[in-house]
Amino acid sequence: MSAQLWALAAVGLIVLAAASLENLRSRRARRLVAGATAAPAQEPYILYFTGDSCTVCRTHQEPALTRLGDVRIDKIDAVADRALADRFHVYTLPTTVVMASDGRALHVNYGYAPAPKLERQLAEARGSALSAATA
């Protein structure tokens, strides 16, 4: 087999390994964040971790957040507010955390989260708040 084919196979393996590691890392981080809390609020809200070095935040994430309409979004500089970023295991930017109104982290999205996904997560957060209130 030529060097080119070996190189192609090696890069394929590296990409697969990197994707698997990234998957494991985000699962682990999500598990660790499960118990994290922040300030309670009237309605579910979003913690949006960003930074100056994050281009996807400006080009993709912020327009997606704007499409959500009337939702409270707490924008946090992950470099400046390191303690809060560490509490939510922010290892990549952007990271969005959908918070329940009682201050519990319900969903964590590492990397770009499109508007429909966030809307679904917010609807779930509103639903769980409603069922807790009626219980």
Place this chain on the structure above:
Amino acid sequence: MSTPTTVVDHSALKVNQTGIVATVLVAFVGSLAWRPLLVLIPLLAIVLLVGTFVPRLALFKQFYFQVLKPRGIVKPRPVQDRPEPHNFAQGLGGVFLAVASVFLIPVPVIGLALALLVAVLAFVNLAFGYCVGCQIFFQLERRGLLRA
């Protein structure tokens, strides 16, 4: 503390990434038929490293600013952004290609694999907007190892 952003033309970045992907692909595929084409890899390493430290000598970006943009072939896309993470990513690509160049003659598989990896990452950035170099920049900045 937040670093002030400036306007970065993302079309220039896209042209740069396209140039990287195209050059590596030409070297990679072309070398199957004509081995001397591998010289494109060290040349690309030089182009990226020089462009990182002297942005006005960045070949692909200058091609965009001097040829593609004035003729309206590629439309500008200005975005409030910081150029440092992109420069860092480009420099990292240049370093990887320089290491690839060292391996090209004695262990071509390693050299070709490293060059292809740079092309794959440039393609991911081009197609999906995900910049691995920028994420590394964020991690280094967060640990206080890099300052803008």
